[in-house]
Amino acid sequence: MNARALLSKARIVEAAAVVADRGGVGAVSMRSVAAELGVEAMSLYHHVANKSALLDALADWAFDQISAPEVDAPWRSAMVGRARSARSVLVRHPWALGMIEARPRPGTPLLRHFDRVYGCLLNSGFSPELATHMFSALDAYIYGFALTESTLPFAPAEGAENSFAEDVAPSPDEYPHLARALEGLMSGGTYSFADEFDVGLDLLLEGFERRLAQAS
Known part of the structure; x- marks a missing residue:
């Protein structure tokens, strides 16, 4: 059986994700995805209408990788699980940072995900307004942290931060406070x-926990 006969929308979108992982979302085209699959570009049009539809499907694929909370789960543990899952997906697929919520036509995975997040928060006593504040703050934090991780000037590895800090160590005379902070952080090795992700996440959730208690 030839490659064209085995084509499906799911296989096409998965190939698009491979292309995006390798060259960014700008590298995704009907031609590049077809080449990844070993078929002619025209074969894709039997399953995907055009490039815009392919990008919509790719955004849906990325969102589908993120674990959505159960609507009857305890809200804090549910938000921690979702945040960790989203961060993991965005670090593995940095191209998704700029597109999973930017497509002009929200797909079913995004809407279903949002519905479950709101369901979990509303069922836990959050007002629509406080739930929206939580959702907005959390996603800004998750996306910002993932973006920072994807652009760090060193590869994640044991001791990488210490090696980098040694290489760029600031002069204590010129930058006394920065030098003091780095020395304190790195002295234990x-x-x-x-690890900052969970620390910041806990601080953020503690703030919303207080707001929820005050509103009760």
Whole structure:
């Protein structure tokens, strides 16, 4: 059986994700995806209408990789699980940062995901307004952290932060506060920037926990 006979929309979108992982979303085209699959570009049009539809489907694919909370789950643990899942997906697929919520036609995965997040928060006593504040703040934090991780000037590895800090160590005379902070962080030899994610997430959720208690 030839490659064209095995084509499906799911296979096409998965190939588009491979192309995007390798060259960014700008590298995704009907031609590049067809080449990834070993078929002619025209074969894709039997399953995907055009490039815009392919990008819509790719955005849906990315959102589908993120774990959505159960609507009857405890809200704080549910938001932690979702945040960690989203960060993991966005670090593995940095191209998704700029497109999963930017497509002009929201797909079913995005709407279903949003519905479950709101369901979890509303069922836990959040007002629509406070739930929206939570959703907005969390996503800004998750996306911002993932973007920072994807642009760090060193590859994630044990001791990478310490090596980098040693290479760019600031002069204590010129930058006394920065030098003091770095010395404190790196003196134990176990600091990892990745650990900051859960620290910041806890601080953020603690703030909303207080707001929820005040509103009750």
